[in-house]
Amino acid sequence: MLIIVFRLLSLLPLRVLHAVGVALGWLVYFLSPSYRRTLKENIGRAGFSRHLRSAIGEAGKSITELPLIWYGNPARTLKKMSTKNWDVVQHALDAKKGVIFLTPHLGCFEITAQAVARYTPLTVLYRPPRKSALKPLMENARARHNLELAPANLAGVRMLFKALKKNGVIGLLPDQVPQLGEGIWANFFGAPAYTMTLPAKLHQMTGAPIILTYAERLPRSRGYMMRFVPFEETLSGGAAEQAEAINAAMEKLIAHCPAQYFWSYKRYKRPSGVEAPPVLQETGT
16 A cells, blocks of 8 residues: 555655655654654754754655655656766776765665666665565665665675675665664764764775765755765774764765754664663763
């Protein structure tokens, strides 16, 4: 049933979907105290409170644009996508060492994989939704030409490593909270966030370059601009230093269009079984 609804909604113009999204964003903001608190705390911690009003609407857009991104005609959807600095990617592809794409929850992150897969086969790390009813909706939508899904478990990690060893291309959401044993506490906008260590490990094991990418929503629903940015941080030292470096790169990327970051995401939560970071342990919170 959900798939049918999404297919019907995908026929609507992007400007209509975004208009509904802005209304939805404000509705959820007013009706959900926990959502409102998380969004305000996260955007305030990062120093972008002046973008709060825009962020509320952008959060709603990220939901209502999904029917078009997931179930719209691929040719129509990708026609709304422009790319900038593809030469950064092409240079990495020509080096034949594989490529690691890191995409935070910024802009329309759901369209980035489709856009890259238009040019080259791509394997992306995928965490199934908690609600089983959503699983076929999401998996059917994301299973596209040139796009392979790797589950967020040991088998999936092996798939990513295998792809890189064959000079392939992979994608990850580096600001997604990992599970127990898959991350480490690292600073993110001035507070400890449990951060995945996988990107740095894959880079060190394979030598594959890291490229940051995000799809910025253009004004007046004109479409999206996908930007590719070289990773300029140094991945030296231990796992904690490497995680800090990746988070620092994410902070710089988010600063380009802070209103479009998914601030309501519970980035600072403590996964089950993970010890609290030292600062939290000292304060007893």
